[in-house]
Amino acid sequence: MTQLHKLLLAGCIALPASWAHADSEHFPLSYSFIGAEVGYVDSGNSKDKSSNIDNLSNYPEYGLTLGHQFTPNFTLMGAFSYGDSETRSTNIDTEILRGSLAGRIHPGKFRLAGWRPFAGLGYSYSDIDVDGAPSSKTEDAIYLEGGFQRMMTKRFVFEAGIRARTEVEDGYVDGQAFAGVQFLFNRSYPERPKDTLSKRPEPVEPPKDSDGDGVVDPRDLCPGTPKGALVDSDGCAKELTKEIKETLYVEFDLDGTDVKPEYFDEIGRLADLMTQYPTSRMLLEGHTDSTGSARYNQNLSQSRADSVMKVLVKEFDISSERISTTGMGESQPIADNATDEGRAQNRRVEAILTGKHTEIMKK
Template sequence: MKFTRSGFAIGVAGLMFGVSAAANQEWPESFGYLGIQGSYYDIETGRDSIGDVHNYWQPAVNLGYRFNPRFSIQLQYGEAETEARNLDIDVDAKLATITGRLHFPEWAFGGFQPYAGAGYGRNELEPDGLRTKREDMYVGELGLQRLLGSHFMLDLGVRGLLEDDDRFFDSQPYIALNWLFGKRYAEAAPAPAPEPAPRREEPMWIDSDNDGVPDHLDQCPNTPAGALVDDVGCHLTLEETVSITLHVEFDHDSTTVKRSFLPQIGEVAEVLVQYPDAEVLLEGHTDSTGPASYNQNLSVSRADAVMRVLISEFGIGPERIRTSGMGESQPIADNNTAAGRAQNRRVEAVVEASREQIQRR
């Protein structure tokens, strides 16, 4: 079967439009990646009998690192087999490249981020029974990248290769699937400081805690602001029970806490700050995929992951957090559907506390 550049382009376009427009993915600030690439190497004709070979498909492996949203570097190595155009011999083609890439996240469209790259390439053609032909090449790239979930990245592009010696120009459209590792996300900007409260005029008599009772009659100084007080300035109290429920969902076979759930975890942390004697119980759950014993351990790991967020992100003491794993024993949705399994992959937390709570005006 003969493959052409137009056939490759049609396949790439089909994959682009076939990728579902999933929820917007948050790009990491920096990450490494390892992947595989398929490409169609279109070699310029008119070379010597060794270098003048048929076009060919070439698989390759990628290793790269994105240092920040703007710059990355990639190493690549690929091998393929082809034939000489004018000689009846087989030729092994090997290509290694290193490129630096400049990314343009502000121009992203449809989830795809464009980039341009430049670098160096080394191409070797090894014909049967003849000496190897080695070519130094200047490399240029134009491409698009898109996240597929939180662990994979699709890379589509075209590479131009200019031979250093005799200035022949080859082209190489490609598609790659890369697995991401070592992801780091940008820290959220701190909230702006609240504006200072306007100064109130001091009355003829002094009320230091602003509870409406002058100091010379106040038997309970330093009453918290906004508290209801009796005639002698002491606050009124009531018994209050506080209960807040947290629900954090996870990807399949994952213990990574998504940053989209940080505000909900922060609400639990806020209650723990308001009630210093309170404790929280974190219960991890899984769907029914996989062995029950594996799911039991996975559920404990998910609860521990939320615990680490409460400790590192919100400063909650570890002695106030308990974790347990429920495995797949307590589903809240149908495990026979993808949506139901997504709901079952979760961590639930319940905070229960009782204390004397000051009544507010």
């Protein structure tokens, strides 16, 4: 087994078992890298050369690499390496310094058991220094390379491969097996589709309900609804229209028109209702007993109604425009005029408060 085969076998055995589980499928779209490389040069093709400087023994080579993957399919890489050999016939120590530049191509998605293959074409410039030689020799070479790469972690790539290097002037070919590790930076990954299931939704502020009626402001057609009001789906208060009707009896002395103070509280209660319901109106009907002539009683009943109106206006500040008065005379008795008690009940003013009131229904 040649040294080249031994090196390749040793490299495969030495790969850490954990690399087999590395995420080898997800190389970045582009990245820069710096790395280290170790290789073994099989210079057997040059052993028949007559010149010592060309006839070198096989030797290990160590180098630093630097490059950039521009796309998932192309990488440009440079390398600086050092090798320590000796001439085959005279065993004179020889140092080889080499600089290389290569372009590599590799498939974007194809993998072979998790490894990404690559192929490259490069140029190298070598400075060969033999101990005791008056001067060093330089060589220009073109080389082909191929191998495989695998992601060890998100930052490190391991690679291994072989090179065939052809010296331009003399035409001999050297082989090289190599392995290296690269540290990645300036990485760029493809944008991943948004995962609506796993991505935490950004907090959304709920719509406001300024008047607290249960309908949010964007849908509330009636802002400012009173608190506790029953509303429809548009946020407008449901209203109930009802008729107001209140009756008051004020009794008078015989042939009298003065309103007795004892009735002021009852008149004030009606005044409060008129204030509460500003669209309501009041009708005051004056009545008398059957004493006296019908004509006289008609005028007397009107005067009694007017007296109650004056109390409402002066004492309770109710507008006279909201009050109507009429004299009914003796035409509508509510008791028997044959008795004193009956006649006293008939000497009266009836106050009738009417109107329609719309109020907001409560929850």
